[in-house]
Amino acid sequence: MKKMMILAMMMVMTISANAMSYNAAKNEALFLSDKMAYELNLTDAQYEAVYEINLDYLMSINGHSDVFGIWWDRRNADLRFVLNSWQYDKYVALTHFYRPVAWKAGGWTFTVYAHYNRGHFYHAHPKAFVGYKGGHNRGHGSHYAHMHKPVVQHHAPAMHHAPTPHHGKHGVAHNDRHGADRHIAMNDRGGKHGHFSRK
Secondary structure, three states, rough: HHHHHHHHHHHHHHHHHHHHOHHHHHHHHHHHHHHHHHHHHHHHHHHHHHHHHHHHHHHHHOOOHOOHHHHHHHHHHHHHOOOOOHHHHHHHHOOHOOEEEEEEEEEEHHHHHHHHOOOOOOOOOOOOOHHHOHHHHHOOOOOOOHHHOOOOOOOOOOOOOOOHHHHHOOOOOOOOHHHHHHHEEEEHHHOOOOOOOOO
């Protein structure tokens, strides 16, 4: 009995070691969301929602199998309601936004830091940074469905330029980027399936 209790405690410790703390997730979500707001030209309302969605995603992953699993699917589904068509297409095309987290050598790495300097922000903190503790991605359906608007074809504004050379190069998308990444994600998740469709 004692051995079983020790084994159970060791398992909990391992899971906790893999999980991202609230404060770590909060700061990483802020940095990522700020850069998404800059490159995707987000409105204030979109910025708030994107921060919440990124925080929910980061707080939900506990290890390698979660990086492109059910919570990544949920993040993408929620962002489809928040972003308009050109914003979402650009989001998918930029690897450091679309696939922002990797599990390497027993720890988390964030691809956005290959493109932007740590500590540099373009926007003030979203209001949700202070009060939002996470959980919108746990409900049935999307918390952000009310933000969806009919698709209108238009082009991205040409107001932002690519980051300067020290930020690195952006990822390049191909025509079936989302489908290819989703195939990889499904192969990575070890049998877990999660689909969050737009209604």
